Amino acid sequence: MTTASSLSPERPAGTVRSFRDRQFQLREEAILDAANQLLAQRGFELMSMDELAAAVGIAKGSLYKHFESKEQLAAASMTRLLRRIESRLLTQPAQDSPRRRLEALLRWTLAERAAGRMPLLPSTNPALQQALMGTRGYTEALGAVGEALAQLVExxxxxxELxxxxxxxxxLFTVYARSCDxxxxxxRASxxxxxxxxxxxxxxxxxxGMARPRTGTPAQ
Amino acid sequence: MTTASSLSPERPAGTVRSFRDRQFQLREEAILDAANQLLAQRGFELMSMDELAAAVGIAKGSLYKHFESKEQLAAASMTRLLRRIESRLLTQPAQDSPRRRLEALLRWTLAERAAGRMPLLPSTNPALQQALMGTRGYTEALGAVGEALAQLVExxxxxxELxxxxxxxxxLFTVYARSCDxxxxxxRASxxxxxxxxxxxxxxxxxxGMARPRTGTPAQ
DNA sequence: GTCTATACTGAGATAGAC
DNA sequence: GTCTATCTCAGTATAGAC
Known part of the structure; x- marks a missing residue:
């Protein structure tokens, strides 16, 4: 089995042994960038490996040297996003209030979406869900983000504030869902x-919320 | 072209000419019922015409006597839902406040979803969107519901209240989006x-909303 | 490891008997 | 109009040369 994503947790971050390795890793980043964009535009089922390969500028067969299936590719794409979210959570200014931090995170995810970089995966695809849950990095990242968010909410x-x-x-789900709303x-389309x-x-x-706040008469 | 949906607006409601017509129409209802369920469970791309036919208990080919494509079938499914929403809007007690009426509608759509009858269609499928917009009944029903909702919001x-x-x-979109959230x-899965x-x-x-209302100290 | 070319499968749609 | 059987094609995945 030679298809091990260079972004998988097996390899310590920053460990790059050769120039070819480095190039391989850069190409993988390019694949995930393009995948994010196509997943955002078309969704999982409608994104074909053909058009993904064409978008990256490589042969379709080469995709399978990086990821062993379309599902695992999507999993890697989501995992990278979760890692970025986690990273943002960890580097937020500690003096900001929980509500402000949740707001900032929501703003960031919506900005990513506006930029066409938000891979939205369907929850109705069993094969995909199974691949996600079977991918180590994904479950880890999901757990970490979920826990950090729950703490913030508490x-x-x-x-x-909440x-x-x-x-x-x-x-937790309410703020999460808003990023896929x-x-x-x-x-935007309007x-x-x-x-x-x-x-x-x-x-x-x-x-x-949608309702008018009940702040009595004064101020607003 | 013999595939004209008997639910299409061309035929005045209640006009049933023969027993066979009536049976045909009933079967079409059964198809849409099953389609709603499968669209809710699997989503549009993953619902196959094979399993839909199996669920209804008819042959796959027969589906195409009712609807000329999978997309148009989905359009009919959505149209029927929109008509039901419109009908509910029109029969709501007039003494209820706008907010209560919006709430009641949201509750109803979520209850439909809980019952597995809510066909959620992807907005990322161009062929589907085109079919929707090209289906007369759909655009009409969508317009009617949108207008009624906008009035309610205003x-x-x-x-x-809002x-x-x-x-x-x-x-408008905020309350709408909540029904597909x-x-x-x-x-529920938790x-x-x-x-x-x-x-x-x-x-x-x-x-x-998620935030704690500022009703703590009186008069802000 | 990357390419070109191809095998294989699932699924939308159609043909033709009844 | 409904059935069985079939066509067609898109799309995932793989083989084999370099």
């Missing part, structure tokens, strides 16, 4: 708003 | 909550 509740009348998973595309405005809108409804 | 804003600091389309499936609870949670976050 801190937000304790700090009185509602305490809902279970933590509900809040189809209204983002609809609002052409009425800038990307920044759309992101503002979505963050606003996510945290403050 | 009334909600005027009544002071936020006035966001454009109407933003609120993947967190619904995740929360097994921690009943379907009713999950629906309550999603309605709550949709209208009131």
């Amino acid at each position: 801190q937000g509740i304790e700090a009185g 509602r305490s009348d809902l279970p933590v998973p509900v809040l 189809p209204s983002f595309d609809f609002l 052409g009425e708003f800038s990307d920044e405005q759309v992101i503002d809108f979505m963050v606003a409804t996510c945290f403050d | 009334q909600g804003i005027e009544a002071g 936020r006035s600091d966001l454009p109407v389309p933003v609120l 993947p967190s619904f499936d995740f929360l 097994g921690e909550f009943s379907d009713e609870q999950v629906i309550d949670f999603m309605v709550a976050t949709c209208f009131d």
Whole structure:
């Protein structure tokens, strides 16, 4: 078995032994970049390995030297995204409040989406889900991000910034779901708003809802 | 061309000329019922005409006497849903406030989803989108529902129930998106909550958001 | 390891008997 | 109009030369 993703956790980060290895790794990054874009545009089922190869500028067969199946390629794509999210979570300014940090993360993911780099994978594809759960790096990264987010939500509740009348998973999924929300595309497609405005809108409804706040009469 | 959906708007509702016609129409209902279920479970790309035919208990070829393509079948499925939504909107108690009516609609769509009857169609499939937009009944129903919802939102804003600091389309899409929200499936899959609870949670976050309302000290 | 060429399969759509 | 059987093609994956 020669198809081991150079991004897999087996190889310690930064360990590059030769020039050819380095080139191989760079090509893999290019594949994942293109995959992210195509997954965002077409979705998993409609992205073909043919067009992916064409987009990268390599032969289709070469893809299978990097990833042993389309599913595992998608898993690698998602894993890289999760790692980036994790990395962002870890480097956020500690003085920021939990709510601000959650907001910043949501803004970042929506910006990635606006840039066409957000690989949205269908939850209805059993083969894909199985591949995801069977890919070591993916489950690890998912667990790490999930845990970090849950902590952030709990801190937000304790700090009185987030509602305490809902279970933590509900809040967690609510902010997560907003990053895949189809209204983002609809609002952008309408052409009425800038990307920044759309992101503002979505963050606003996510945290403050659609209803008019009951802040009595004064101020606003 | 003999494949004209008996649910198409060309035939006035209630016009049934013969027993065979009636049987044909009933079978078409059965096809759409099964299609809704499979579209909800598997999604458009993964639903095969083979398994749909098997689920209905008819031959695959017979499907094409009712619908000329998989895309148009999906369009008919969505159209029927939109018509039901429209019908519900029209029969809602007039004394209910706009917010309550929007809430009731969201609850209903989520209940449909819980029952596995919600056909979720991907927005990333160009062939499908083209078929949708080229299907007369679909565009009509979509327009009618969109307009009715926009009116409801506007009334909600005027009544002071919904936020006035966001454009109407933003609120409209926000409530719409909630009915396709993947967190619904995740929360149900966790097994921690009943379907009713999950629906309550999603309605709550949709209208009131994740943040703790600032009603602490009186008058801000 | 990358290329070109190809095998294989699943699935949408059609043909023709009844 | 419904059935069985078949066509066609896109797309994943692999073989083999270099």
